[in-house]
Amino acid sequence: MTTLPMPGKAYDAAMQRSWLTRVSLSRWTDKVEAFLTTSANDRGPWLTVALGAGIATWFALPSPMHWVAAMTGLLLCAVTVWGVWGRRADRNLLLLAGTTMPLVCAAGLALVWTKSELVGAAAIPHPQVRVLNAVVLERTEQPANDRVRLLLAVRDADDGRAMKVRLNVPLARDGGSLREGAHLRLRARLLPPAPPLVPGAYDFARKAWFDGLSASGTLIGDVEISKAPPAQGELLPDLQRRLAAHVRGQVEGSAGTIAAAFASGDRGAISQVDEDAMRDSGLTHLLSISGLHVSALVGACYLVSLKLLGLWPWLALRVRLPLLAAGIGAAGGVGYTLLTGAEVPTVRSCLAALLVLAAMALGREPLSLRMIAVAAAVVMLFSPEALLGPSFQMSFAAVIAIVALHGSEPMRKFLARSGESLTHRLGRQTAALFLTGVVIELALTPIVMFHFHRSGFYGAFANVMAIPLVTFCAMPLIAFALLLDVVGVGAPAWWAVEQSLNLLLEIARFTAAQPGAVRLFPQMDRATIALFAIGGMWLALWRGPVRLAGLLPVGVATILLILTPVPDVLVTGDGKNAAIRDSSGKLLILRGEPGGYAVEQLQELSATDGDVLHLASWRDAACSPEFCVANVPGRGREWRLLLARNNVMIEERQLAAACSQVDIVIAGRRLPRSCRPAWLKADRQHLSRTGGIAIYLDKHRVEAVADHQGRHGWWSAPDRNGGQ
Incomplete structure (x- = not known):
């Protein structure tokens, strides 16, 4: 029988190191458990944060292999934690987290991977002109764009x-009969949905992709209606259009278009000039039906019904009026959410309002981060997919900021002061x-x-004046004017609506219009916005001094934002x-005109709010009808750049000689192999x-749209000259 050697000193040292590691890990987990136990934050919202993190991870990772690896790693993490602390009663919170x-x-x-597979619609392979036999699913009137x-x-x-x-039809060819349910025969130029321009x-x-849209385009010629739409039409779209037209008929000009939006x-x-003014002043959120509008309506319905029902003693003695209200x-x-199109901010606001009403009816705290997390x-x-959209992010960020601020102890103490004059109270408010x-x-x-x-x-100064104006003046006046229109006496109220708007x-x-009101910035890196999000959520969800730790990622993100480089050249x-x-x-642009979509995108991404000039007029550029050298x-x-101005073919030897003398060549057509610049050939x-x-x-770096697309269904490498 073979005798195994005794472990000796090396074995004793290894055992001692293992014991010290276990003791150190135990002490660390003791501190984490104690921290989670003593912290006063609401733990429920962190589950919503985890759900959002999983969705964001799917968009950030490039391929199915990475998605499977991420899910496997997360599942292994959960199993490991359960295996280590599953039977320890002193690790409840750590085990839960x-x-x-x-x-x-x-x-x-x-979840998001499954939805992508279920609803994703493949785009048409290339631009094309075709005759369509179609049924109208949805109609959106855009008179400001004449379509x-x-x-x-x-x-x-x-x-x-x-x-x-999705098809754009000029108003002159509409006639009002292209409504939901109509069967049409028409000729259209279709484009695949466009990826990012730059x-x-x-x-x-x-x-x-997530909307199930395969193409967008414009009408060519006239529309033949093979089957007229139903006489009654769809209730909500027709009601929305009639209501908007009625409001615009009562209030003239720009005020009427905004009243119709409310x-x-x-x-x-709404004209582009008014849209730009609202955007640059930080008030564009008022034009989207969201928390402000839904809350005002729901609050008005609740308070008015509660007061009116309270006038009926028989009902007040037998029914719990807050619940009925x-x-x-x-x-x-x-009803307001459905009428206004049920966009993400509206749905979020409606859900939040319903939760607030339920809490009030049950006698619970109506405003909390848990309520927002549920919504x-x-x-x-x-x-x-809404997680990546600005509508979702801005609406929830604003509400979270409001609730977190007013739920903080300093703010509660500041607003809870009493025994002071009306002037001091108004000043504090x-x-x-x-x-x-x-x-x-x-x-x-x-x-x-x-x-x-x-x-x-x-924006903060403008919102201090604009939000009360809309909440306590414009919105109630619109509702009051519509109520008075039932008996035909709404004109004075509509005049007041016009003045307020x-x-x-x-x-x-x-x-x-103020100097420096708007400043353009280059594209923020994903890591930077992620740090802002992490820091913001930490500041909002934790309570006490520990929440200040969220300032660290916010500070790092701010430094990264300041250091974000501006691209020298952008190519569509x-x-x-x-x-x-x-x-x-x-x-300096190669082609196009200032104010066009492509030029505006190039101007934003280059963080240039100054003059826009054509490259041909620049002093450091020499242009022929076919090429520019800059x-x-x-x-x-x-750096020397050679840029093609059109697709006119030139003699290959001449082109090769020109390419050999520059660092970068940019062209919208395929160039021959003999064209060899010193660094980059960005041809078709x-x-x-x-x-x-x-x-x-x-x-000496090039960033491409493809770097952030991966193998998601909406991105394909072949050439796609799409449009908006």
Whole structure:
């Protein structure tokens, strides 16, 4: 029989190190458990955070292999935590966090992946002109753009599959008969849903994928109605259009278009000038039916019904009036949400309002982060893709900021003071309102900068005046005027509505016109916005001094934002346009006109709010009808760029010689192999794989749209000249 050697000193040392490791781990977990036990935060909202983190992980990771690996890792984490602490009664909170959070995160990843597979619609392969036999699913009137936008159900002539198409029809060819249920025959130019024009630009292809949209386009010629729409039409869309038209008929001008947006959610008549003024003043959130509007309506329904029902003694003695009033308020909120289109902010606000009403009816605390978390979870369960949209992020960030601020101990003490004069009380309430506006602006600024590449500096001041004006004046007046219209005496109320909304527009225009009201920023990195989100959620969800730890990631994100480089050259995915930012802050474009969609996107992403000039007029560029050669100064050297102005073919030897003398070649067509610049050849073949690109000359780095797309269904490498 073989005798095993005794372990000796090496074995004793290893055992001692193992024991010390277990003791150290036990002490660390003791501290974590004690921290979770003594912290006063509500733990429920963190489950919603985990759900959102799982959804965001699916969008961030590039391929199914990575998605499966992430879910496997999360499940293993939960199993490991359960195996280590599953039988220890002194690890309840650590066990709960270590198992439920990874499981919910994995569920979020699986949820959005499943929805993508179920609803995702493949885009048409290339631009095409075809005759469509279609049924109108949805109609959106946009008189400010002189068009009607139709959502059509058509059957693909090649493979017979049903698909949805979005079509723009000029108002002159509408006639009012292109309504839901109409069968049409028409000719249209269709485009695949466009990917981002350049890195950081709006991703219409991703939104179209989750909306089941395969193409968008414009009408060619006239429309033949093969079957008229039903005489009655669909109740809610018809009611919304009639209500918007009625309001615009009562209130003239820009005030009427905004009043119609408040009453019905129809923003199609608001002019671009007014939209820009509201956006640059930080008031554009007032145009979207969201928490402000729904809360005002639900609150009014609740209070008015409670007071009126209280006048009936027989009912007041037999029925719990707060519960009945809550039901009336809930019905009003749901009806308003459906009428205005049930967009994400409206649904979120309606859910939150319903939870508040339920809490009030049951005698519970109506405003809490748990209530907001439930509303966010419901939205994500049905529309997980909404997490990446600015509407979801801005609406929830604003409400979380408000509840977290007013739930903090210093704010409670500040607002709870009593035994003072009316003047002091009004002053304190005004100060609290201003502070709330500042906190909302701070919460929304990173989101606005990430999605819209701009930031307003006077939004808090404008909101302090505009929010009370809309909440306590414009909205009640609109409701009162509509009520008076039932008996035909609403004219005085409509006059008051017009004056209040004209004042709102004056506030917006004055604020937007101030020097430095808006500043453009380059595209924020995903890691930067993630740090802002982590820090913001930590500040909102924790209580006590520990919440200040959230300032650390916010501070790091702020530093990263300040250090974010501005691209020197931007090239669109089709190669037909490019923009160069010169040292004086001017934007030099290859083609297009200032004010066009492509030029506006290039201007935003290059963080240039100065003049926009054509490259051909630049002093450091030499242009022929076919090409431009531009000398772009950098740190320590000068870069030479060759840019094609059109697709006219030139002699290959001449082109090869020109390419050999430059660093970068940009063209919207395929160039021969003999064209060999010193660094980069961004021709049609290259751009069809990468999409639009951003070039950082001094860093010798190229960022492409494809770098952030992965193998998600809405992205495909072949050339796609889509449009909005």
